[in-house]
Amino acid sequence: MTRFTIAALAAGLLLGSSLLQAAEEAAGKTLTWVGCGISKKAFMAELAAAYEKKSGVKIDIQGGGATRGIREVAAKNADMGGTCRHKIDGEAKERGASLEPVAWDALVVIVHPDNPVDNITFDQIRGIYLGKITNWKELGGNDAPIRLLVRKGKISGVGRALRKLVFADYNQEFKATEVMKSSGPLEKAVVEDVNAIAVTGISSARKRKVKNLKLDGKEPTYDNIRAGEYGLYRPLYLAVNRHGKNAEEVDKFIKFAHSAEGRQIIRNNGTVPYLDALKLVLKQVEQEERANERGLYQN
Numbered sequence: 001m002t003r004f005t006i007a008a009l010a011a012g013l014l015l016g017s018s019l020l021q022a023a024e025e026a027a028g029k030t031l032t033w034v035g036c037g038i039s040k041k042a043f044m045a046e047l048a049a050a051y052e053k054k055s056g057v058k059i060d061i062q063g064g065g066a067t068r069g070i071r072e073v074a075a076k077n078a079d080m081g082g083t084c085r086h087k088i089d090g091e092a093k094e095r096g097a098s099l100e101p102v103a104w105d106a107l108v109v110i111v112h113p114d115n116p117v118d119n120i121t122f123d124q125i126r127g128i129y130l131g132k133i134t135n136w137k138e139l140g141g142n143d144a145p146i147r148l149l150v151r152k153g154k155i156s157g158v159g160r161a162l163r164k165l166v167f168a169d170y171n172q173e174f175k176a177t178e179v180m181k182s183s184g185p186l187e188k189a190v191v192e193d194v195n196a197i198a199v200t201g202i203s204s205a206r207k208r209k210v211k212n213l214k215l216d217g218k219e220p221t222y223d224n225i226r227a228g229e230y231g232l233y234r235p236l237y238l239a240v241n242r243h244g245k246n247a248e249e250v251d252k253f254i255k256f257a258h259s260a261e262g263r264q265i266i267r268n269n270g271t272v273p274y275l276d277a278l279k280l281v282l283k284q285v286e287q288e289e290r291a292n293e294r295g296l297y298q299n
Contacts, residue, residue, distance in 0.1 A: 031246055031253070034062045035069025035082025036157050037183050039236045042203030042271045043103050043257075044082055050265050051256050057249060065182060066157035073097045073239040079246045080253070081239030084157030084201060099237040102257050104272040104280060106202040106220040107161055107232040110187065110210040112194040117141040119214040122231065122290075125166055128197065131175030136195065149186050149198040150176040158183060161234045162199055168291035203236075203271055226272045228283040231290075235274060 033044060040061060048059035059080075064072070069081030074096035084105060087094040109120050117139050127133035128148055137143045151159045154170065163172045180186040183200050187208045190196045202220045205212055212220055215231050224230040238257070240250050256262045263273040 029056075029246070029249060030058045030060055031079040031249060032060045032062065033080040033082060034064045034072050034078045035080075035239070036066040036084050037063055038084050038105060038157065038201035038204045039066075039069070039082030039103075041207055042105055042201070042236055043266045043269055046265050046269050047253075047257055047262060050261070051253055054256070055252070057253075059253070063182075067155055070094045070097045070099075070239045073241050073244070076241055076244050079240075079244055079250055083237045083239050084234060085155070085160045086237070088155065096241055096243075097239045098242055099239055100254050101235040101237050101274040102254075103236040103266055103274050104225055104233055104277055105236050106225045106230055107158065107165070107199055107234065108202045108205050108220045109197065109199055109213040109215065110190050110205050110208070111197050111213060112190060112192075113209060113211045114194050115141060115211060117213065118211075119217060121216050122166060125199075129162075129166075129172075129174045142195075144195045147177045147193060147196040148175065149178050149180055149189055149196055150174045151183065151186060152179050152181055156183075158200055161232075165232055165234070165287050165291050168288065203269075206270060222270060222272060226277045226280075228277070228280050231287070233280060233287075234284075236271075 033048070040063070044061060048061055052058050066083035066085050069083040070087060071093045072078040073081040074094050076096070081097065083099065086099060087097065109125065111117060115136070117136065120139065124133060124139060128146060133139065134146055135143065136146055154160065154163065160170060163170050178189070180189065183204060186198050187200055187204060187210065190198050190210050191208055202212065202225070218224055218230045220230050225233055238254060240254070241247065244250065257266075258275060263275065266273045267276075
């Protein structure tokens with residue numbers, strides 16, 4: 001055996017040892033994810049399970065809402081966050097986070113399955129939230145008061161998107177019957193009350209015993225969302241910190257989410273992968289223009 005061959009074998013053994021060590025270190029690693037329940041139900045739980053099986057890296061999934069998803073990551077208290085809204089301009093607590101779009105979600109108006117109303121228009125949504133429509137008979141339903149449920153505050157993912165896409169005003173006040181702390185209790189309240197109405201994400205709503213109303217005659221189906229035919233949609237993001245201690249592993253997870261395997265997992269969960277419908281980015285401008293026009297016309 002020549003001196004060169006011995007050296008090559010030694011180098012190979014060292015390389016193999018270092019690769020094995022790196023794999024073992026990755027296998028024992030845990031990443032933390034905090035954020036909105038809609039993102040969790042849309043893709044995160046299934047992607048995390050598949051990624052752990054593939055890489056050995058466990059992802060500890062917690063809740064807390066979109067705002068927590070952005071701000072905990074910005075503060076380096078979590079490795080990743082889930083958010084269904086963009087960062088707020090000028091908000092210092094969100095400055096350190098970067099957002100990576102992963103999927104598309106739709107905002108849906110939900111009611112009890114026994115509610116006879118099947119369709120709602122943008123104008124009717126505005127009327128309900130502004131307190132101008134207060135009885136179900138005005139929508140072709142029963143003669144009963146509408147119980148409008150909304151999320152607390154104005155910066156939740158659903159509330160902020162609704163204000164932007166329907167009212168073109170992030171500060172719009174809602175004439176709510178009841179204010180709920182998070183999307184989970186809001187959705188459960190609709191399940192229990194035939195006269196309740198609320199807005200949430202389709203990724204979450206499809207896992208509840210509620211009726212998703214058509215919007216201007218369009219159902220919030222996978223195909224309608226992907227094609228931009230349904231009128232209320234928004235991206236779902238992963239919030240990341242490029243300077244976090246596990247930034248390299250987080251980047252690997254993002255690449256997995258965008259890979260053919262990751263996108264198929266998202267599709268299998270009934271959610272549209274972001275890269276499958278890039279044309280919706282341009283259609284978002286149309287959504288905002290329509291919201292502005294409605295606001296100018298009705299206010």
